Amino acid sequence: MPSSAPVRSKHPKKEEPISYDINIPYVDVDKQSKVSTKYPQYLPSWDPIWFDPLQPFEYEDPALRVRNKSKPNLLPPSAKVSHIQPSLGTIVENVQLSSLSPAGRDELALLITERKVVAFPDQDLIDAGPDAQESFMRHFGKPNYQPVSGSMTDHPAFHIIHRDGNRDEITRFLQQRTTTTLWHQDVSYEIQPPGYVMLGLLQGPEVGGDTVFAATDLAYKRLSPAVTTFLDGLKVTHSSAKMIGHARLTGGLVRKDPVDTVHPLIRVHPVTGEKCMFLNGEFITRIHGLKDSETKWVLDFLMNHLVTGHDFQVRVRWQPRTIVMFDNRSTIHSAIVDYLDDDYGAKARHIFRLIALGEKPIPVYEDEVEDEFE
Numbered sequence: 001m002p003s004s005a006p007v008r009s010k011h012p013k014k015e016e017p018i019s020y021d022i023n024i025p026y027v028d029v030d031k032q033s034k035v036s037t038k039y040p041q042y043l044p045s046w047d048p049i050w051f052d053p054l055q056p057f058e059y060e061d062p063a064l065r066v067r068n069k070s071k072p073n074l075l076p077p078s079a080k081v082s083h084i085q086p087s088l089g090t091i092v093e094n095v096q097l098s099s100l101s102p103a104g105r106d107e108l109a110l111l112i113t114e115r116k117v118v119a120f121p122d123q124d125l126i127d128a129g130p131d132a133q134e135s136f137m138r139h140f141g142k143p144n145y146q147p148v149s150g151s152m153t154d155h156p157a158f159h160i161i162h163r164d165g166n167r168d169e170i171t172r173f174l175q176q177r178t179t180t181t182l183w184h185q186d187v188s189y190e191i192q193p194p195g196y197v198m199l200g201l202l203q204g205p206e207v208g209g210d211t212v213f214a215a216t217d218l219a220y221k222r223l224s225p226a227v228t229t230f231l232d233g234l235k236v237t238h239s240s241a242k243m244i245g246h247a248r249l250t251g252g253l254v255r256k257d258p259v260d261t262v263h264p265l266i267r268v269h270p271v272t273g274e275k276c277m278f279l280n281g282e283f284i285t286r287i288h289g290l291k292d293s294e295t296k297w298v299l300d301f302l303m304n305h306l307v308t309g310h311d312f313q314v315r316v317r318w319q320p321r322t323i324v325m326f327d328n329r330s331t332i333h334s335a336i337v338d339y340l341d342d343d344y345g346a347k348a349r350h351i352f353r354l355i356a357l358g359e360k361p362i363p364v365y366e367d368e369v370e371d372e373f374e
């Protein structure tokens with residue numbers, strides 16, 4: 001929970017040369033207040049709140065409570081269900097998330113584990129306010145408080161993704177990178193990382209600004225037994241230190257101390273039982289038992305496999321008032337910042353993210369000795 005303990009710094013300085021993470025944009029707060037937005041209450045705020053480290057907690061995945069796999073409480077006959085790709089990604093129309101009973105929310109969790117990414121266009125939950133949105137997500141797990149980046153005053157579990165159409169930051173970002181895509185699994189450094197994640201579109205460009213997802217279990221299945229046998233027992237350190245260090249160095253807001261957590265590289269999904277690659281382009285510092293160049297070799301190969309395998313990916317196009325819910329255990333994702341080009345007219349994009357923290361990642365070999373390779 002929030003506490004009133006030390007405030008390290010305030011919002012980012014104007015001379016900040018480049019954002020550490022394209023998903024955590026540098027924002028000129030003074031200018032922001034003048035930006036026209038449909039949802040001013042959701043403009044990012046940088047309130048000086050301090051959070052203590054996440055403590056272990058009991059977690060039962062809501063999908064495990066579902067007995068009737070046809071999901072009658074989620075999908076009445078009037079619901080229109082269409083798949084975006086054969087193996088992942090589904091659009092559900094004529095269902096309002098705000099009206100779901102607890103049994104309907106359990107069934108939603110099951111649908112998300114089955115389809116990995118589910119989009120619900122035209123949701124009245126988008127306009128129901130932050131309390132209703134937070135309370136909806138509480139069903140799926142514990143809230144997360146982001147250590148850096150813009151949030152909402154009095155609602156620190158919100159992570160706000162907002163671009164006002166200004167290209168300057170992207171131009172700076174692309175001075176050092178060749179693409180705006182940054183593949184990641186959300187908050188993988190926490191001891192109990194997110195299971196379910198909600199993204200809610202407040203405002204977006206007519207064309208562009210899609211979000212792309214890759215299935216980490218399907219990608220795992222493509223690997224040969226010789227490779228999966230090697231990967232199955234590996235442990236990896238995920239760290240928020242670089243992100244937080246960068247924020248501190250540049251005078252940005254910091255709300256938590258850095259966390260380093262050892263996770264299995266391959267985790268077993270608690271609902272589907274599938275093995276998922278648990279990997280991140282942003283937060284991994286080492287694979288235990290491997291040398292630096294070997295770690296880089298393994299991570300480069302696996303990330304390349306994930307991001308180039310379009311046959312186990314889905315790209316979600318945002319329609320107005322869409323809520324996307326995805327399984328952060330069986331997917332890796334990236335925003336696509338392609339809508340700021342002059343030729344197409346710069347556009348604003350405004351999304352909120354709410355996270356439900358889930359189980360401690362389940363290793364393939366339960367009886368492994370902790371930190372055997374340290």
Ligand SMILES: O=C(O)CCC(=O)C(=O)O
Nearest residue numbers: 023161186211334335353
């Ligand atoms: O903006 C998006 O589409 C995704 C943002 C995201 O991945 C994040 O904030 O963690």
Ligand SMILES: [Fe+2]
Nearest residue numbers: 184185186333
């Ligand atoms: Fe993300």
